[in-house]
Structures are given as C-alpha cells and as structure tokens.
Amino acid sequence: MYLAMHMSDGLVNAPTAAAFGVVAVVGMAVCLAKARADLDDRTAPMAGLVAAFVFAVQMLNFPILPGASGHLLGGALVAILVGPWVGALCIAIVLVVQSLLFADGGVTALGTNITNMALIAVFTGYGVALALRRFALRGKGGLTATAFLAAFLGTIAAALGFVVQYAIGGQGLALGYTLALMLGLHALIGIGEGVITALTVGAVAAARPDLVHLLRGAQRPLELRRPEGSAA
Amino acid sequence: MSGPATTPGSGRRTARFFAGFLLVALLAAGLLSYLASPEPDGLDTVAQRGCEVTEVDGVERLTGECIAQHGTEHPFAAGPLAGYSVGGDERLTGAAGVLGVLVTLAGAGALFWLLGRRPAGRPRD
Numbered sequence: 330m331y332l333a334m335h336m337s338d339g340l341v342n343a344p345t346a347a348a349f350g351v352v353a354v355v356g357m358a359v360c361l362a363k364a365r366a367d368l369d370d371r372t373a374p375m376a377g378l379v380a381a382f383v384f385a386v387q388m389l390n391f392p393i394l395p396g397a398s399g400h401l402l403g404g405a406l407v408a409i410l411v412g413p414w415v416g417a418l419c420i421a422i423v424l425v426v427q428s429l430l431f432a433d434g435g436v437t438a439l440g441t442n443i444t445n446m447a448l449i450a451v452f453t454g455y456g457v458a459l460a461l462r463r464f465a466l467r468g469k470g471g472l473t474a475t476a477f478l479a480a481f482l483g484t485i486a487a488a489l490g491f492v493v494q495y496a497i498g499g500q501g502l503a504l505g506y507t508l509a510l511m512l513g514l515h516a517l518i519g520i521g522e523g524v525i526t527a528l529t530v531g532a533v534a535a536a537r538p539d540l541v542h543l544l545r546g547a548q549r550p551l552e553l554r555r556p557e558g559s560a561a
Numbered sequence: 562m563s564g565p566a567t568t569p570g571s572g573r574r575t576a577r578f579f580a581g582f583l584l585v586a587l588l589a590a591g592l593l594s595y596l597a598s599p600e601p602d603g604l605d606t607v608a609q610r611g612c613e614v615t616e617v618d619g620v621e622r623l624t625g626e627c628i629a630q631h632g633t634e635h636p637f638a639a640g641p642l643a644g645y646s647v648g649g650d651e652r653l654t655g656a657a658g659v660l661g662v663l664v665t666l667a668g669a670g671a672l673f674w675l676l677g678r679r680p681a682g683r684p685r686d
Contacts (some may be wrong), residue, residue, distance in 0.1 A: 334602050339633035361676065368677030371575060377670030378582045384665040385590035388645065388658050390598040397606040398598035415673065422669045426661060432635040432643035491604065501628035502610055510610060514603035537578050 334387060334400055335424065335434030335442045336491065343437070345498025350440030356448045357421055363414035367542070375540050376411045380419035382529075383407060384426065391521050399518030402487055404450025405458060405479035406526045410533060412542040413455040420447035445490035454483030458543050466547050472534055473527040475543075480526035481519040488515035583666070590658030594645070608632070 338346075368376065383403035390398035403423070407416030421443050427433040434442050457479040458465065465475035488511045496504055534541050601609060612627035623630050637643060642660065647653035 334604075336604065337629075337632040337635060339631050340608065340628055364673075365676050368673055370677070373673040373677040374579055374670060376673045377666050378579055378586070380669035381662045381666035382582065382586040382589075385586040385594075385658065385662050388590055388594045388597060388654075388661075390600070390602060392598045392600065393603070396600055397603065398600040399603050400597075418672065419669060422672065423665055426665050426668065428635075429637065430640065430642050430664060431645050431657070431661060432637045432640055433645070435633075436636055488603070495628070499628060499631070501626060501631055502607070506610075507607060507628070510607045511603070514606060518603050533582075536581075537575075540578070 334390070335427065335446075336438040338435030338437045340435075340438065341441060341494050341498035345494060346437045346440055348440075348497075349444045349494060350437070353421075353440040353443035353448070357418065357443070360414045360417045360421075364412075364418055367412045367415050371540065372411060372415070372542075376415045376419060379407055379410050379416070380422050383419060384423045386525060387423065387427070393514065393517040393521065397514060399514070399521050401522055401525050402446050402450050402484055403526075404446060404452075404483040404487065405454025405476065405522075406529055408451050408455035408483075409458050409476055409479065409526070409530050409543045410541060413451050415542075416455070417447045417451045420451060441491070441494050444494075445487045449490040450483040450487040453486035454479040457482050462543060465543060469531060469534065472544075473531045476530040477523035477527040481523040484515050484519035484522045485512065488512060583662075586662050586666075587659055590662045591655040594654050594658045605629070 341349075383401065383406065386401045387403065388400070390400045393399045403420055404416070407419045410416070411419065424434055424439060424442050424446065428436055428439055428442075458475055461471075461475040461478065464471045466472075492504075492508050492511050495507055499507075530541065534544065538544050600606075608629035609623070609627055612623040612625040612630060615622050615624065635643070641648055642657050643649075644651070645654050645657045645661070647657050
C-alpha cells in the first residue's frame with residue numbers, strides 16, 4: 330500500500346484546483362519577497378535544515394484511532410523556528426518534493442495542499458505564537474506551551490482549509506459529516522502535532538535560542554531572571 | 562539557559578548544531594520511518610469514508626461512494642521513489658527517506674542561500 334499523506338489529484342474539481350493554484354502561487358511570491366529580510370549566513374542553512382527535518386518527520390505517521398493515523402504538518406514548527414515567510418517556503422518545498430519525487434500529494438492538488446499546509450497552517454501557527462510571545466519569552470514552559478497551542482490550532486485551521494475547498498468543488502460525502510470528521514480527527518492529530526512541535530522547539534531553544542525566530546529580538550532569550558532594577 | 566557558553570558567534574558551534582540537526586532528520590527518515598503507522602492519515606480516512614478498500618495485485622480499489630473515489634492516479638505513481646519505496650520495494654523506505662531529506666535540504670538550502678545573498682559591497686542589515 331502506498332504511503333499517501335496529502336490530497337491527491339481530482340478530490341476537488343479542476344476550477345477549484347486551479348483557483349487554489351493561483352492562491353498558492355501568489356502566496357509563495359509574497360513569501361519569496363518577504364523571506365529575504367529573514368535570511369542571513371546562519372538562518373539560511375538553518376531554514377534548509379528545518380525543511381529537511383519537516384520532510385523526515387512527516388514520514389512518521391503516528392496512530393490516533395484504530396485504523397487511522399496522523400502525521401506532522403509542521404506549520405507552527407517552521408513559523409516559530411524560521412519565521413512565517415521562510416517557513417511557508419520550507420513547507421511548500423517539502424510538498425513539491427513529496428509530490429514530484431514520491432508521488433505523495435497530487436500535482437494539480439499542489440495548490441490546495443500548499444494553501445492548507447504552507448499558508449493556512451503556517452500563518453495560523455505564527456499568529457498564535459506571536460499573540461503568546463510575551464508568555465513564550467518567560468521560559469521553557471511558556472515557550473513549549475506556546476508551541477503546542479500554535480501547532481494544535483494550525484492543524485485545525487489546515488483541516489478547515491480542506492473543508493472549504495471540498496465545499497467549493499468536491500463531492501462524495503455530506504459536507505456536515507466531512508466537517509465533523511475532519512475536525513474530530515485533526516483535533517487528535519493536532520495533539521501529536523503539538524507534542525512534536527513543543528519537543529522540537531524546546532530542544533532547539535535549549536541548544537541555540539538565537540536560532541529560534543520567535544525569540545529573536547528578546548534582550549536575553551529565555552533568561553528567567555530579570556535585569557536588576559526592572560519592575561516585576 | 563543562555564549563559565556565555567551559548568553566545569552565538571562561534572562558527573564551529575553552529576556547524577556542530579547544524580550537523581546534529583541533520584543527523585536527527587536522517588535518523589527519523591532512515592530508521593524511525595519503519596515504525597510509522599501504515600494506517601491512512603486523517604485526510605485519507607475522511608476521503609475513504611463510505612468506500613470499501615480492497616487490494617487486488619497491489620492495486621487499491623474503492624467500492625461505494627466516497628471522496629477518494631473521485632481522486633485520479635498520481636501522474637508519477639510509477640516513479641522510482643513513488644510511495645516512499647525504492648522501485649516499489651517498501652523494505653527500502655529508509656533509503657527513500659534519506660534521499661528525500663537530502664533532496665529537500667539541497668533544494669531548500671540552495672533557494673535560501675540565493676535569497677539571503679546581498680549584493681557585494683553592501684553591508685548586511
């Protein structure tokens with residue numbers, strides 16, 4: 330049996346696939362333009378490694394229910410480690426490699442898959458992480474909790490992205506049932522996504538907090554003690 | 562957590578960290594992948610809802626009414642690495658995974674290196 334993890338061709342009709350192809354191309358063009366500012370001697374190789382890491386961990390399907398599994402999407406993970414613009418490009422590259430080389434995820438479905446995982450999951454995850462940034466800067470507990478929540482909600486948002494695309498141009502199952510099933514299963518997958526994201530971000534932050542995009546600009550990343558004289 | 566020992570700047574320290582990160586990815590794709598659940602993922606589970614999946618000579622057939630029924634075969638389904646196998650041999654998933662990690666690293670690394678370059682003579686900001 331093929332290991333298949335993403336939408337295949339034909340799940341939504343051609344106009345829908347084409348429309349989300351345009352969304353994906355425009356989104357990636359914006360990311361390409363914005364990513365420059367986030368890339369330098371150290372963050373460029375880091376981003377390459379983050380993409381390779383996401384490819385690897387996406388292969389590791391974990392059981393969620395009898396007969397069903399889930400795997401990392403990686404949206405919040407890349408957003409926290411390398412920022413949303415570079416991170417979205419990381420996920421898109423992974424999806425292109427998976428589709429063209431491993432026949433995982435359709436070719437005409439790249440638009441919908443990139444929209445859901447490289448745009449929706451990444452930017453939802455980043456939005457959540459940014460909203461909780463002050464909490465994340467307080468210490469390892471705050472950072473891992475932020476990573477977990479960002480990953481969980483990013484996964485749910487990506488699942489909703491599929492439901493929207495299915496509502497526009499899909500057929501085969503009642504829409505309400507599709508929505509309920511997608512949300513239920515991805516709430517479970519989101520827990521796994523959250524655990525993997527929290528563990529990975531925690532490990533990178535412990536070794537090299539300066540390489541965690543979300544912590545950048547903080548005076549002293551993850552320093553628990555406040556500078557003398559500052560009010561608590 | 563970030564004492565003087567973790568101050569950025571040491572190129573060798575950064576290289577060591579990157580090497581460790583790559584090693585983790587290679588181990589995940591090359592070895593841990595054998596422990597991955599073979600069950601369909603969340604999306605596939607939903608897509609196959611309503612259908613019966615039967616396998617005839619290694620080819621999956623769907624009977625009934627479901628989302629996946631409308632899916633078409635992947636244009637590269639016969640490719641050498643299709644389905645994270647090597648030439649259809651799933652015992653070599655680890656090798657396919659390692660190759661995927663290296664290809665992704667090369668592609669992403671090249672793109673980000675190009676994007677991160679600054680014109681000569683202009684200081685990085």
